[in-house]
Amino acid sequence: MTTKLYKHDILDIFAYTLSTRQLRIENIFGEQLELPIYSVFFKYFPSELGLKIVAVDEASPSEIMTLFFQVLRDVTAKNYVEIITDTLVVKLDDVEVHSETLSLPVISDKTLLIATRNEGKTREFKAMFSQLGYTVKNLNDFPELPEVAETGMTFEANARLKAKTISELTGEMVLADDSGLMVDILGGLPGVWSARFAGDHATDDENNAKLLHELASTAVSPDKRKAKFHTTLVVAAPEKEPLVVEGEWFGEIGTIPKGDDGFGYDPLFIDEETGRTAAQMSLSQKNKVSHRARALQNLLKKWPEWLKQ
Numbered sequence: 278m279t280t281k282l283y284k285h286d287i288l289d290i291f292a293y294t295l296s297t298r299q300l301r302i303e304n305i306f307g308e309q310l311e312l313p314i315y316s317v318f319f320k321y322f323p324s325e326l327g328l329k330i331v332a333v334d335e336a337s338p339s340e341i342m343t344l345f346f347q348v349l350r351d352v353t354a355k356n357y358v359e360i361i362t363d364t365l366v367v368k369l370d371d372v373e374v375h376s377e378t379l380s381l382p383v384i385s386d387k388t389l390l391i392a393t394r395n396e397g398k399t400r401e402f403k404a405m406f407s408q409l410g411y412t413v414k415n416l417n418d419f420p421e422l423p424e425v426a427e428t429g430m431t432f433e434a435n436a437r438l439k440a441k442t443i444s445e446l447t448g449e450m451v452l453a454d455d456s457g458l459m460v461d462i463l464g465g466l467p468g469v470w471s472a473r474f475a476g477d478h479a480t481d482d483e484n485n486a487k488l489l490h491e492l493a494s495t496a497v498s499p500d501k502r503k504a505k506f507h508t509t510l511v512v513a514a515p516e517k518e519p520l521v522v523e524g525e526w527f528g529e530i531g532t533i534p535k536g537d538d539g540f541g542y543d544p545l546f547i548d549e550e551t552g553r554t555a556a557q558m559s560l561s562q563k564n565k566v567s568h569r570a571r572a573l574q575n576l577l578k579k580w581p582e583w584l585k586q
């Protein structure tokens with residue numbers, strides 16, 4: 278059952294927007310976006326779907342969609358709206374219909390399955406996607422789904438494997454993340470073997486201990502401990518070519534673990550900008566700068582186009 282929206286709810290919100298002609302929204306990376314709103318249009322249909330909204334604006338549709346979901350979620354505490362793909366010119370109190378069509382993708386009911394059992398990653402994705410009105414689930418919510426053997430030699434090959442396999446099994450749109458730590462002096466290791474650096478069922482502590490051991494003899498000075506985190510994200514959906522993006526985060530490997538937040542190698546990974554370890558950052562701070570955040574930023578740029586495929 279969707280919530281019926283009443284015209285005056287939305288009218289008030291967009292009336293303020295139109296009067297200010299400027300709209301400040303914060304995108305999911307905490308960047309303030311000043312959006313010149315020349316015209317925000319919507320039409321109220323007393324239909325079973327509740328309000329249908331169309332945005333016509335100079336700003337990119339993805340930013341407008343982010344705005345709508347934020348505003349509508351605040352107003353309705355619901356995530357289900359349908360954005361129709363034609364353009365209705367709606368002044369605040371009357372309607373003229375114009376024929377131009379704006380290719381805004383239709384997005385509705387948003388649950389995103391992440392093809393991972395890594396709760397550390399999932400926690401970061403949940404924080405990022407909830408701002409876009411998505412509910413995130415992972416493979417731990419579907420124990421009947423199989424473990425996907427990561428036989429690829431690259432992050433992309435493994436991410437494609439995980440996304441495609443789970444999407445074909447569930448018929449859902451699925452996001453997979455294959456990521457890892459690449460240490461310069463180790464020739465990029467542990468790389469795709471980051472989860473298994475100290476052995477097939479290694480814990481984060483065992484992986485971190487092995488990393489410190491490997492660097493102890495060879496890399497004493499900080500400039501010899503340069504490293505980066507890499508993430509490749511792949512979105513797969515039935516009948517679509519997968520969407521592939523990546524992100525990297527540069528830093529160096531510390532000599533002693535610091536910080537209690539994050540997961541994996543975070544206590545040893547020192548961010549090159551702040552000098553703090555990833556584990557000394559809060560979830561929202563890490564979600565602004567990490568390899569995963571940067572990959573997601575690239576994903577959001579390509580997402581509206583890909584959805585229309």
Ligand SMILES: O=c1[nH]c(=O)c2ncn([C@@H]3O[C@H](COP(=O)(O)OP(=O)(O)OP(=O)(O)O)[C@@H](O)[C@H]3O)c2[nH]1
Pocket residue numbers: 392393394395398427454455456457458471472484506539540541542543544546555567569
């Ligand atoms: O300190 C870290 N902060 C991070 O932000 C991060 N991202 C990845 N990693 C490491 O790289 C492996 C990924 O391997 P991975 O992509 O195969 O994931 P995984 O096997 O843990 O889960 P799944 O997604 O495959 O189910 C993980 O286990 C971690 O050791 C990170 N470590």
Ligand SMILES: [Mg+2]
Pocket residue numbers: 427472
């Ligand atoms: Mg894995």
